[in-house]
């Protein structure tokens with residue numbers, strides 16, 4: 236992974252000093268609440284329901300063992316001994332003290348980490364596929380470009396105070412796993428007909444209260460121009476995006492209002508002036524950064540391992556875990572492993588300090604000392620030998636990290652909701668926990684098969700409910716908490732936004748509602764159909780009819 | 791103590807303010823919201839300047855004056871000799887159009903100073919405006935940030951091409967000087983240093 240040189244380290248150190256002084260001035264009353272706000276936000280600090288919430292950047296989801304140990308220590312020293320991995324591959328701590336944050340940043344800087352631009356109206360952490368560099372279907376490892384873009388976006392002076400937050404995702408696979416179409420800018424890397432690295436650029440996607448999938452603004456962009464082209468897009472947005480209404484300030488609103496053609500014309504006109512400007516990426520820079528992401532020193536091993544095969548044959552629990560949590564790898568004899576942060580009945584994405592230490596140790600021992608955070612809020616060991624899988628499983632299981640539910644109904648994506656977030660209409664974590672308990676039967680879960688369930692506590696959509704096969708949204712009706720259900724959303728190349736099935740439900744009804752949706756699917760499915768396929772084939776009606784009809788019958 | 795910071799050859803110092811800023815009188819017309827209209831996004835919720843306001847703007851009869859863009863456009867004929875004498879600068883709000891300035895005054899470098907006024911410190915349009923003034927329109931003279939100018943934005947303002955900063959009246963320019971050097975080596979090219987770090991340094995692997 237990327238390692239800091241003196242320049243990177245100096246920037247992070249100077250940032251700590253800058254923020255230490257800003258915090259001092261705020262506490263001394265020299266900065267007003269309003270003036271301090273963007274400064275703390277751009278250092279990851281929200282003020283939330285219980286306490287400040289502190290979001291630490293995990294650039295494109297990559298972590299070293301050493302870094303994860305440090306995160307665990309911070310959660311222990313400054314927080315309640317656990318942290319929350321977010322859908323944007325970052326780590327959040329829910330209870331730090333505002334006064335402690337400069338010291339926490341100083342500690343992070345010792346392991347080449349920071350909280351720069353993790354919130355606020357600026358370019359945020361650039362996200363990508365958690366299997367970057369090892370996925371068999373990968374065309375291009377996007378991480379070198381993601382790192383180049385991270386550096387470019389860090390303190391970009393022209394884009395320091397945008398109308399609203401700005402999220403960029405990059406992907407280099409045929410099957411998109413980075414939801415590029417749900418980002419302000421999405422970049423899909425591919426090899427063009429001349430065999431050169433090229434980019435398909437999407438713009439104006441986003442969830443939130445106006446869910447919109449991105450539009451293609453350029454089918455083919457030579458990689459050298461990634462930065463200047465983004466500058467052209469963001470400049471048009473910076474000048475013309477709305478600033479009078481935070482809910483209409485995202486770039487998607489501008490793109491929609493102008494129409495993609497007009498927006499594209501403005502961007503291209505701007506770009507004509509800055510194409511080939513000094514921010515054009517050089518071969519040498521791509522090569523330099525690319526060296527940090529070279530393949531691991533893999534051993535030359537065979538495609539099969541007798542010990543592994545024997546364990547799978549003799550141990551059904553291990554076999555179930557292999558089926559759900561172990562993934563294909565480019566390198567013969569290696570696998571990627573997902574450590575589930577979704578044990579039934581626990582807040583999705585939470586990890587205790589002890590668990591973080593365990594994962595860091597597993598990574599050090601079995602996966603070249605590196606790991607990744609996925610936007611599904613799990614942790615990934617990317618490079619494990621077949622022969623080590625059983626040992627990894629045993630240790631992960633002891634630490635509660637081996638629930639074999641990846642991609643299944645209980646692998647719920649869920650925002651912090653009303654328990655933590657002051658914007659919430661409703662709680663989301665208890666709903667996730669109740670659904671997990673309703674379906675707490677692994678055989679049944681495996682039978683239901685691949686499905687994604689996403690929960691957001693309000694229309695800001697932090698839990699990506701619009702793209703969940705089942706999406707649950709917390710709504711407020713006369714001051715009490717209700718839940719609106721949609722089905723048919725999907726991420727990926729064939730992304731879609733889910734359709735609401737009807738009037739909302741109380742918290743107690745929710746596990747039953749999900750049960751009914753599943754019942755309809757199980758009854759109607761053809762042998763090869765996943766839940767989403769059945770919904771797409773039949774439409775919302777049969778699901779809706781069954782979910783609501785039952786109530787009449789029982790009434 | 792002056793509240794003006796000026797950059798001379800990249801050294802920042804406190805300087806006396808030689809310029810008076812002419813202000814538009816308050817409008818008695820109600821604020822007009824123009825929601826929805828696409829081309830007017832940038833004007834949404836911002837006041838439209840009236841002809842009366844333009845006519846009533848007081849421009850001191852002598853000395854160096856920075857006049858509002860709308861007044862400059864409407865009353866330029868009357869200011870021609872003072873423009874030639876280098877006594878007139880122009881200021882604009884962040885929602886105003888550079889194109890309007892340039893079509894009225896194609897030779898921007900005849901103006902010794904252009905200022906951009908910040909109504910709210912968090913309005914980042916100012917950075918794109920200054921970047922365009924420097925890189926697209928080739929403006930070489932003093933470019934000044936005025937209005938809600940605070941020390942924690944100075945570094946970005948400097949990198950985006952501003953050469954002077956009139957700090958908000960209740961803040962100390964002397965204390966603010968330190969923030970201009972918050973970072974030693976920025977990553978990306980911008981107005982003050984167009985080369986990104988990867989072409990300026992031979993970075994180790």
Ligand code: HEM
Pocket residue numbers: 281283288320321322323327399400402417418441442443444481485649650651652655656657658695696697698699
């Ligand atoms: C706890 C405090 C939080 C607050 C106050 C908060 C606030 C918000 C707001 C206001 C939006 C909507 C912005 C817009 O549409 O312009 C948003 C979007 C989003 N948040 Fe959060 N959030 C919080 C926590 C989280 C967490 C924990 C995650 C990850 C699990 C998260 C992930 C996201 C994502 C992915 C979006 C993007 C939706 C989009 O792209 O439109 N947020 N958040």
Ligand code: SF4
Pocket residue numbers: 650651652653656657658659660691692693694695696697698
């Ligand atoms: S979706 Fe709403 S409730 Fe959930 S974290 Fe985001 S802002 Fe808070």
